Amino acid sequence: MHMLKFTYASILALALGACQQVGTNSTIQAALPDVPPEFATVVRTSSPDPAKWVYQKINERDQWRCRPLSCPDNSVVTVTITKSPTPRPDPVALDRYVKIEIPKANEKFNATLPNPQGVREAKLVSSAVEKVHGYYAIRSIFDMMNDKGSFEAVALTIFAGGSLVKFDSAATTLPTARKNLDDFVSAMQIEGRPPE
Numbered sequence: 001m002h003m004l005k006f007t008y009a010s011i012l013a014l015a016l017g018a019c020q021q022v023g024t025n026s027t028i029q030a031a032l033p034d035v036p037p038e039f040a041t042v043v044r045t046s047s048p049d050p051a052k053w054v055y056q057k058i059n060e061r062d063q064w065r066c067r068p069l070s071c072p073d074n075s076v077v078t079v080t081i082t083k084s085p086t087p088r089p090d091p092v093a094l095d096r097y098v099k100i101e102i103p104k105a106n107e108k109f110n111a112t113l114p115n116p117q118g119v120r121e122a123k124l125v126s127s128a129v130e131k132v133h134g135y136y137a138i139r140s141i142f143d144m145m146n147d148k149g150s151f152e153a154v155a156l157t158i159f160a161g162g163s164l165v166k167f168d169s170a171a172t173t174l175p176t177a178r179k180n181l182d183d184f185v186s187a188m189q190i191e192g193r194p195p196e
Contacts, residue, residue, distance in 0.1 A: 038192075039088070039161040039162050039192070039193075040161065040162050041160050041162050041163045041190055041191060041192035042190070042192065043081050043160055043190050044189040044191075045062065045079045045165075045184065045187070045188050046187050047064055048184060048186065051067075051070075052066060052070040052071070053066060053067065061078050062078065062080070063079075064076070064077045064078075066180070071171070071176060072171075073172035074151075074172050075171040075172075075176055076169070077168070077170075077181065078166075078167070079165070079166070079167055079168075080168075082163075082166075083163070084162055084164040085164065087161050089136050094129045094136055098127045098129055098140075102127045102138070102140060103124055103127075106124040117146070118146040118147035119144065119145070120145045120146055120147065121144070122142050122143075122145075123142060123143040124140065125141040125142060126140065126141045127139070127141075132156070132158050132185060133158070133185075133194065134194025135158050135159055135161070135194050136158075137157060137159065138155075138156070138157045139154065139155070139156050140154070140155045140156075141153070141154050141155075142154075151171065152172070152173060152174040152176075152177045153170045154168075154177045154181045155168050156181055156185065160190050160192065161190075161193070161194075162192075163190075165188070167185060169184070
């Protein structure tokens, strides 16, 4: 279970620079002080299946770990919600960011390895801009290696009005990491108006 203790959240944190659990539901309201009120958002994240996922709070992040024998392989999903740097990102700027800044952040992260969590390598496989629930988002896939072996990680950062929602899903196989992330994203609720 320690294999997935660390996901690639640090990689995106290097480049992009909280949520409270209530039962199986987390809520945060984040609004930038200098933007119109229509960009205020309330984001609720929850486990798509509480019988399958065990919740814990780790370093201001919500983390769900799949119960033994409940997932095809060892799985962890982490969610962090903070204030967004912009309520309406420009798609051209996001595309440039994906092509230039994310690879730079990955190189910078790899230069600090190995780290205390045992991560030895983080290889950026792909990164792209997409829309999720009507909001711009960046999805990145990583091949990770630590002291226990290899695992796959999928990161999704959603610019949800005044909120920046970061999902990190790690599993032994990429299909499991993707499915887990998609399940959590489907269970998320955003109250606010997506940009047009």
